[in-house]
Amino acid sequence: MCRCSAVIKTLIFLIFYLNLSSAVTHTLQYVYTGVTGINFPEFTLVGQVDGQEIEYYDSNIKKAIPKTEWIQKHEGEDYWNNETQKSQEWQEIFKVDMETLMGRFNQTKGVHTLQWMYGCELNDDDGTIRGYEQHGYDGEDYISFDLETLTWIAPTPQAVETRDKWDSNSCYNKNKENYLKNTCVEMLKKHLSYGRETLERKVRPEVSLFQKEATSPEVVCHATGFLPEAVMITWQKDGEDVHEDVELRETLHNQDGSFQKRSILKVPAEELQKHNYTCVVQHSSLEKDIVLNVSYRQILKGQRNTDGAPSAIIAAVVAALVVLVALIIFIAVVVGIVIWKRNSGFTPVAQNSAQASEGDSSSNNS
Template structure:
């Protein structure tokens, strides 16, 4: 019985790991962010990404759409950048109104607030495609486009005004269905061709464990420097999977185009002495998973503080780049979608609130 159970478990793990190693999902997305003025930060930013790598950027201070990778600059003509610049300049004015309108909806008169829009598409290696388009406000989902019904989902009462209006913009909703299911996929395939050498590279993660002694120890498993973005970090106790008291953080970009991710295990200090805890990292660049055992003695507080400080610094760099991602809510989210506005009444070419 025990031997059979162990064999079955090993086969399930092997099947899963092989699928994880071979399955590939490519993504193209744009994130548009508007913030309240007066905080020494651009009031409007736009970031484009392919497979998590930034490919272009615009903000309300430079007022110009600029390429961020050599391969995108080589393959996209100057006319396209000029057109995109004009397009983003128009959105800049819309988002300025959006912030004010959203504050009114939530009965807010002051404070720092953000409104976001994200849209994009995904392409699996088996040809399966998906598209998404969303708005968020102050880090929470605000309204989401349903591609199947061509209607809008409003998770908050403040978004019902927008939903009731946008549901009737049938021409606009049909346009976005075509864009997300066809045009976006075509552009994603083009970008994958342009940047194949960069986007299809595989770089192994570097793995570290850090521990802070306390009544409850926080053990940090940190993987960094890997590419592509998809990675799995899991914990085991005496060889058995651990799911409780695990805080898995978002995958963050490094400045060199690679990624980093960390998982935090909270466990009583005495448990660390009685049992063997290990962290397991799986990535498509690895022939087999990386495994590290949590040391019984722990690392110094200074080391872990330094690591956390570095992560915080990276988050700040990420936000400055305009990549602001809100919490994953009911829709299983990633970053946000493109519409036009939450401001005044308008025609169907812009989603005004």
């Protein structure tokens, strides 16, 4: 059982490493999120290209705004006014849909999340595409679109009514297909033409090893500031790969558009003294892997560390942790402790794809 598990993990690693090396798949994704029962924007919309945020709207600012210089340069005021209008319309639809789903789940109050994610992927090498659309409620799958059969999949009884309603409208589902296979891909290509230089920029990660205190059973390997998003963080013990007792966290965004990721090794303190543990970071920006020995980790307690690193370095690590924790809390609240993963899909701008939400409301999405 354990040996099979190790083989599977090794295969997953090899597949990921091949993808890391080629890096030819581009993505356009939109995520709409509604929340209730918490002091947080009741509606947010985020658009991303290749994992980089390009567009943002929330119910507090009530305005769609560009998030990268290259899209701001190529899209004018009319474009953003149109995006603002559509986002405000979806804000009202989500409010109705939230009430509908709370009723279906026999809920009258509390913290609840409703999320719609959709988008497309384009492989530069062979031109293959993949489209997807998923809806979630309170962190669980609610309904998703099967692009092969042009039908909806309802994993819960509460979603059956929505599925039957949408499947009864063949034109609606055909419009979904056209959007995901054609319109979305056209929009992705347009955005790539605007920002390819930035999107394909490679920045090497900064890697740190730290531990809360010398007796802690957890050692954190933290990579940050890298572009593009794909990165691999692994551990070795005396030169052999370690797959057990490892917790790999999801990749998160930094404010400057770069990414960060961490992996946690959980072993007794005495094990760290008996064996040579290393953290290995692989990224397309690197000519060779970054390898850090655990013996040179930083001990955060009392701002002391094993290799005499200056306190400024430790302060930077602590600051990175604060940002990391804040982002994790944000995702947990917004997604309802989900992440759907990865990469991730949303509504491209200036399109004509008929869309409807979970309730009886419907609208056309561009």
